[in-house]
Amino acid sequence: MQTPKVLGGIDFGLMDPETYRDMSATKVITADTYDDDGYPIDMGLMDPRLGVIDPGLECRTCGSHSGSCNGHFGHIELAAPVIHVGFTKLIRRLLRSTCRECGKLALDEAQRDEFRDRYERAQELGDDEHDVLKAAVRQARKASTCPFCGEPQADIKHEKPTTYYEVQDVLSGDYSERIAAAMQPDEEEDDPGTSPQELAEKTDIALDRVNEIMAGEFRPRKEDRRAIEKALDVDLTEEDMNKLMPSDIRDWFEDIPDEDLEVLGIDSEHSRPEWMILTVLPVPPVTTRPSITLDNGQRSEDDLTHKLVDIIRINQRFMENREAGAPQLIIEDLWELLQYHVTTFVDNEISGTPPARHRSGRPLKTLSQRLKGKEGRFRGSLSGKRVNFSARTVISPDPTLSLNEVGVPDRVAKEMTQTLNVTERNVEEARQYVRNGPEAHPGANYVRRPDGRRLKVTEKNCEELAEKVEADWEVNRHLVDGDIVIFNRQPSLHRMSIMAHEVVVMPYKTFRLNTVVCPPYNADFDGDEMNMHALQNEEARAEARVLMRVQEQILSPRFGGNIIGAIQDHISGTYLLTHSNPEFTETQALDLLRATRVDELPEADGVDDEGREYWTGRTLFSELLPDDLSLDFTSSTGDSVLIEDGQLVEGTIDEDAVGAFGGEVVDTLTKEYGETRSRVFINEIASLAMRAIMHFGFSIGIDDESIPPEAEEQVDDAIQSAYDRVQELISTYEAGELESLPGRGVDETLEMKIMQTLGKARDSAGEIADQHFGDDNPAVVMARSGARGSMLNLTQMAGSVGQQAVRGERINRGYEDRTLSHYRENDLSAEAHGFVENSYRGGLTPEEFFFHAMGGREGLVDTAVRTSKSGYLQRRLINALSELEAQYDGTVRDTSGRIVQFEFGEDGTSPVKVSSGEGDGIDVDDIVDRVVDAEFESSDEKERFLGERAPPTNLSEHSGPGLNKASGVESDD
Amino acid sequence: MVDVSQHELVPDHVLLDPEEVDEVLAEYDVTRTNLPKIKRTDPALPDEAEVGDVVKIVRNSRTTEEAVVYRLVVS
């Protein structure tokens, strides 16, 4: 039994080559993998001491079999040191800031101390330490000579990825010619030239020495060179590039003292800079690069193994050549090749380096490629991974389910299990599950005996096995009604994208959900798929029930209102039910309320002409409200809604009352009567609304958008007069009499005025059309109630589609000086710039259709661009904010304890606990305190009165106290 | 030159004396460096503010009347 251990911390650093050797299970010297019999070769890349992958074989290092052996590192002794590509920037920085001779940081004591202080302060304040390091390097690089040993410092040139040069200005080979040229008289520029005597005087060099220099017999020393350069205004130097071999760099770095590394942000205890130059290459264990056996019996090796083969081959050739005393040029070539292979072994996507390729031409996936990117180890395997106990299928709607429920196909329920711990009390139940076997629905797939052995339940052994089940066994039973599962739709953009549902096992192949949970998931049923996760321990199930169940998510933390509520046809339904307050007979009324807990009608509202009792729509709606609810607000239809003591007195129930995204009634109900009451209400309003819409019948057809001929004439007139006005504007403009608006040019003014005129034309077309639609027109019902669509959509269908725009302007692109070849050049008229006079119902002309497609295309491109941009923005926001946490003292801090907000949201309140209505400015707490103080004398009494009242627990619709689906709803709070 | 600290959109920045700073640090159980920062050169700061001081900023808030924030003056 392993005991859990607490991690104190993790140190990151470089590794000492000596440690590589110590850790290594074997030295790898041969590039071959398997011998002819298929056995791994000793000291080859598949050496059994590096771990085992074939089942049955035993690891030669730890003795365990494949599966329990994690594998062991080996090592390759490199023939010559090579640079590790991961550290090229740091290597460059060290080369530039330290002395080439003594290795010391080229800063004097005072500067060194200052940078060390700045580094510490940056760490303390949470600033970027990198800025300080960079500043220190910049300062040290300025030094032309070492402050300690006086050695002149060369500049370092870095040729990506792994080559470094020392660049020094040295005396050019043709210095005498250059001096002679500079001393020549130049007539054009009125330069009399310089004689050797003059030069000697100017530079303080003896005349014969000057002559020697000029003859090319003496190379001037540095000071003399500088003097001559200054006197003659000439450059006598050329750049000398001296390549630094990795071994040179290693020697250089070995000299850097520990104290200097500290200033450069390197912890010398864990990381010596010379370890960035590899002399030993660790060979990852076989388990990291398993080979696969193809169908034809051939072995196919992992990309990493291929790369290691290359490295070993070159390494061997290098050694052979060096021992044979090959010329330096060949050695250098091999060295570079070795560097290339080690570089691509680490990272095969380095710019400027051709990637190493497989025989097929596919670039190899080496170490970096395994870690990087979306599919890499971090984002693909650690932050997110494929899991067991999950299911995915298409979703479809089921209005008979509660919003807390999810319909799970029986074949899913039979595959995903819950662990049932058998006790004396449930042993019979457990046996029944096992007895049913794996095929029948609520059955079991596996059992686990107390000795830990897992047995598969089969059709054959289930009867027998059922009798053996005793307390302390575990039974993996099928999902049954009432189990809690987690349900999710991607993209998971907010908290409500993942919610807990109770299972209802159903036939067929889709997940079923109540349509009111579509808004939080942003789901529809045009082929959307969703994922389900079965929870595997009591703690998870309890958390899911208490925190994640759909009814706990009715209020959105984004805007504090409800995000779950009536949508689409529900809203049309309640509108039809309450807007004109229709009357229903007893049978009709009972039918409407059939799917609710109401099974007795209230007193009738009256008696019709034939003497039959009737109930109004508002009365029936009121049956769903709590008896003491009072509210008044304005509906989206525009009338004022009044609810008194649970009775809808007047007004239309529509989106603003019961809709998702802040329906007044749902919002108030959730905040004042609790989630459970709200859930019941939403379920029932959805049912009632569906019954209502079916009672009246609701459909839409082409004739619902048609207007009478006289109305069409009016529309035509309106548009014609707009055309005339546009023509007037154009004439005024062409006559140069158009007055420009402030801050705009004449052209812009004309465009604006035309746009305005045409906009008005469409609006008036809409108004005319509007007048001819009845209040019972289904499109009008939907637009007014807020169920779907807008009056603008209706205008475009019946009146005129209106101006098409690209980039917010009339359409101005296409041919030279015109949009299409159908128009004259520089035609400014409405029709030549994308005004669509016709309605969708009437049909567009080809030109109109083309302009409409232009505008439509822009919309599509916009949404496509927006979604990808917002997705990336979202990712960055989440990464930036993920570690912020509201603390118990109300502050918001990051993981290192830095304060971000002194009070969460500046007011310390959760948005879902805040009233959505406008603040009335009444200090309720104060009033309560005063009343209570006056009422009770002893504090005991007061305490008893005020004492905490816990709301009744209701964690399932299938059992437990409170609201029970089977036994009807009681009032809860 | 415009004195931004007099602008109506710039909230009051008040320097705390050492005792007040200790109170704030005790109230939130933090070290000085865990406070949010403000640059010494920020024109909203009072002239006498020095690196290491703590300022109290009282600003109007969208969610509540006034929001109080403490910031450490840094270089």
Ligand SMILES: [Mg+2]
């Ligand atoms: Mg869809």
Ligand SMILES: [Zn+2]
């Ligand atoms: Zn092993």
Ligand SMILES: [Zn+2]
């Ligand atoms: Zn030196």
